Amino acid sequence: MxxxxxxxxxxxxxxxxxxxxxxxxxxxxxxxxxxxxxxxxxxxxxxxxxxxxxxxxxxxxxxxxxxxxxxxxxxxxxxxxxxxxxEPELSWPRVVRRAFSDPIVPHESTGVHGRGTEEVKTNDVTNRVGFGDAGFTIEFGRPTVGVRFWQIQEMTRELAKMDLTFEKRNPVTSLMTNPVTGDLREDILNEKILSAIVEFKASLRNVPAILRKVKEVANRLDTIVAIGAAARCDENGDNELEEILRQESFGFVRGKTNLGLGRASNAVPEAQEATVSAT
Amino acid sequence: MTNTLHRYGDEHSLRNDFIVFAIPCRGYNDQDAVPKLRQFLRMAVKHDPVNIGDGSRGSMYRPNRSLNPMAHWSRDTKPDIEEVVEKVANPTTVAAVFDNKTAAETFIEELRKADLGLSINLSASIANAQTCCHDIDLPRHSVEYSLGFIGKTDRLADRQVLELSTMCGHGMISFTFARKMIDWVREGRRTPEQACRYMSRFCSCGIYNPTRAKEILEEAMLRNS
CATH class of the missing domain: 3.30.70 (Alpha-Beta Plaits)
Incomplete structure (x- = not known):
């Protein structure tokens, strides 16, 4: 500005x-x-x-x-x-700052505003996080602390070594040069942004190991990390993730509940591979 | 709208905070989404939401591009609901914030009957959302849990500032501004209602809950955080 x-x-x-x-x-x-x-x-x-x-x-x-x-x-x-x-005229790589910090600007990679993620908000339509899966959103820099991409890369590199799958339709994944190593584009590493979300899914049985790893890396970073974990519910509205989180001593008060009222309706549904394997 | 996921506060603080939002899914149901999003907002308005908004065009509390200097003494603070509803122009997230469970529940019931085909989410305390779903006999499809903040947590502000600031999850309400509003209310320079309106204008998605903000400011008036 x-x-x-x-x-x-x-x-x-x-x-x-x-x-x-x-x-x-x-x-x-x-x-x-x-x-x-x-x-x-x-x-x-x-x-x-x-x-x-x-x-x-x-x-x-x-x-x-x-x-x-x-x-x-x-x-x-x-x-x-x-x-x-x-209003300044922004050029690459500085334009990345606005893309990740101004919620009014949709992300080119996903077309979604805000931080550019759909997570389980549209899971009733995509079924991206299925039974036996856990969806994760690891957010950096929030609230109002900020983060540089090299700090995010510290996390993505560690996560890439684990048994999980980065979400393809995610703005941070679109900046990865190699999802297998978790490397991000070099020319953006020092750019500072308000916040960004690394999004991936894994098997429910891997949840404890992933949470421990996220905690370990977050403690090395000079920023705030906010964790979101999501699961598909059964016909009674229950899921196994809650118990796993309790066993790992993670309390949760707040959450976002998908009510299951969505469905695909486009004339030509987009058959899109939504994930990128990390391992 | 992870924007609404990590609102800081305990069960008591979040008791009157219900955000219902509709989101089209790109490539699946976004082609005919705009009229449905407008319908969502029109239906929401009937249930007296404390805020509504369109993720790409702003909320019912919005800044003014050409303010008259007299605004310092008599500012027009009337929320512009029609502006939000009519200006939805592209497949985006639209949200309605309620400060009571009954209104949220009734609205969700109505949405179910309307069968818009868009994904509808309820962002609230886990316990409140579960009770809502139980009361209207609508089992949860998927749930995302906020597991809170980790890392350099000493960079966070105090509780009341965090509660005010994180109501815009995109971080548009700075710690400094939230602190300033608390101080101004405590000094008697502004009423809690006025301070809430200032903060609401910065939250462009319309998910700021002015009722909850007012409660937090009133509490801050009475005791130190």
Whole structure:
């Protein structure tokens, strides 16, 4: 993201809005400044803040006079008063930052918004996670901590050694140069993003080993890892995964329940191989 | 919408948080999805959701591109429901947030009868979702469990900030902004309702639950986190 110095009045509203803490007021220039290495191009400031189109000179003058008397204007905290935030033109590899950080932008690889995954949300239609399977979503950088791809690669390399199958229709998998080793494209490794999900499925019997491995690698990374584990339910709505998770001392309060009301209806269903073998 | 999976909070904090969403599956049922997604939202509106949204075009609380300066004193805060429903233009995820189990259950019942053919998911506490399914005699097809946060957890914020911030799972509500809203409410600079509206505008998918956010802010007013 860019901030137009001619327009910025250093009100500071964008500073607290930035999920990465990448914006600060430069004390010399007295303008908001973006740390480009930390900015993940999530567009939270650009899209999330309302805009007035006030004259910057007038606003600065009023602020200066108010400041002399130690008066503090108490403005709306989600407004950029002079429309100073400017959309940058992104090129490769920086464009990857926006693809993984701005939920409004659909991922090219999957056509899905957000983090680009369908997981078990459409399992009633695809049956991707079947009986005896466990589906995993390992998410990095969430909430609002951020992650670089080289950190994700540390996990994918370790996971690739295990008996599991990476989901093909997943934005991180589409950036793998080799799903057998878990290697990601070299030119994106240092790019920072808000969050990304590594998605795979495995046999239920491998769940304990996978969870232990994920924990072990996550403890080496300087970011947050959020784990989601999913299973297909039987006709009574029960599944074996819950007990496995309890045995592994994983508590769960929150979840997402697919209610089984979906079905394929396209005239020509897409016969697509949805997985890439890791081993 | 893993976006809704990892909401931070215990069973009590999540008791009034029910998100029902519809998602078309690319290559399987996305060709005729747009009218069905609009129908989903129209049906949801009848059950008084506290928020609705379209994953690609925004929620009923949205920022204004050309705000009048008078907004600092009298801002139009009326949610724009029709804008969300009518602007659904492509196969995307649409969601409705409810702050009570009865409304969520009744809506799901109605969806079952409407037979849209899209995948319908309920994101809530596992216990609440299970009770819902039991009450309406609809066995769960698949479940995804949030196993929480691991790794460098010392980089996380405190409980109330986490509860407010993770209600937008895409991370559009920064820890700093959530903390600022708590502080402003405690200092009496804004009401909890006003602070909720500010935060809701940043969640572009419309899955932010302003009722729950208000409860968290009111709790924060009364005691330290």
């Amino acid at each position: 860019l901030i137009d110095e001619k327009k910025c009045v250093a009100c500071g509203n964008c500073v607290s809005v930035c999920p990465m803490g990448a914006i600060h007021i430069d004390p010399v220039k007295r303008r908001a400044t973006v740390n480009q290495d930390e900015c993940v191009e999530c567009y939270t400031c650009y899209r999330g803040m309302s805009k007035e189109h006030l004259n910057p000179v007038i606003v600065r003058t009023i602020r200066r006079i108010g400041g002399l008397f130690r008066w503090r204007f108490d403005p709306e905290p989600d407004v950029c008063p002079t429309d100073a935030l400017t």
